[in-house]
Amino acid sequence: MARHYALKLLGYKARSEKELEERLKRKGFTDNIVSSTINYLKRIGMVDDRSLAESLKREALNIKLLSLNGAKKFILSRGIPRDIVKILFSSDENRDIENSRKIICKKLKLLRNYSPDIVRRRIYNHLLRKGYSYDTIKSVFREIKFE
Numbered sequence: 001m002a003r004h005y006a007l008k009l010l011g012y013k014a015r016s017e018k019e020l021e022e023r024l025k026r027k028g029f030t031d032n033i034v035s036s037t038i039n040y041l042k043r044i045g046m047v048d049d050r051s052l053a054e055s056l057k058r059e060a061l062n063i064k065l066l067s068l069n070g071a072k073k074f075i076l077s078r079g080i081p082r083d084i085v086k087i088l089f090s091s092d093e094n095r096d097i098e099n100s101r102k103i104i105c106k107k108l109k110l111l112r113n114y115s116p117d118i119v120r121r122r123i124y125n126h127l128l129r130k131g132y133s134y135d136t137i138k139s140v141f142r143e144i145k146f147e
Contacts, residue, residue, distance in 0.1 A: 002029045002037040007046070014052050017042070018079030053080045053088050061092075065099045068092055070131025100132055100140045108144075 002024055009015060009023055017038055024034045041047040053075055060071035068089060075085050104123055111119045120141070127137050 002027075002033045003040065005029075006037050006041060010041070010046055014055065015047070016049050016052055016079035017047055020047060022079075049080050050084055052078070053084050056080070057088055061095060061099065065103050065130065067096050067099065067127075067131035067133070067136070069133070073131065096132060096136045097140060100127055100136055101143075103127060103130065104140060104144055 005027060006020055006024060009020065015023070020038060020041070021034055024037060025031070029037070038047060056075045056078060057071055060066045060074045061068075064070075064074070066074060072085055072089060075088075076082065103126065107123045107126060108119065111122060114122075124137060124141075
């Protein structure tokens with residue numbers, strides 16, 4: 001019964017071990033049944049935190065255009081262990097600058113009818129909400145003309 005429910009949940013979206021464990025426990029299954037179900041799903045390849053983390057990283061950086069810190073928080077919020085996240089983000093360096101430029105170009109098109117001060121403030125606040133650091137925003141703002 002627990003396997004059927006877990007497969008049903010996985011049919012909606014990919015889930016981490018932690019997310020699946022929480023959902024199964026909330027449904028009323030015992031710890032023993034939950035752990036055996038998760039082990040079975042891991043064995044057949046239906047639950048894999050590493051591949052889920054890679055997929056979430058691509059989504060966070062390429063689609064949502066989050067900063068590296070924002071992407072880490074996004075992945076951690078889905079129940080991926082910290083050690084996997086640490087390994088996953090060990091090679092990214094200049095991604096924040098590149099993504100912040102993309103966001104600014106998009107926002108400049110949308111805000112072209114506003115004064116430069118309003119545009120600058122709105123873009124600055126948007127980048128902060130996406131998780132970009134002050135230093136990153138400042139360095140990208142030096143390159144962009146708000147006119």
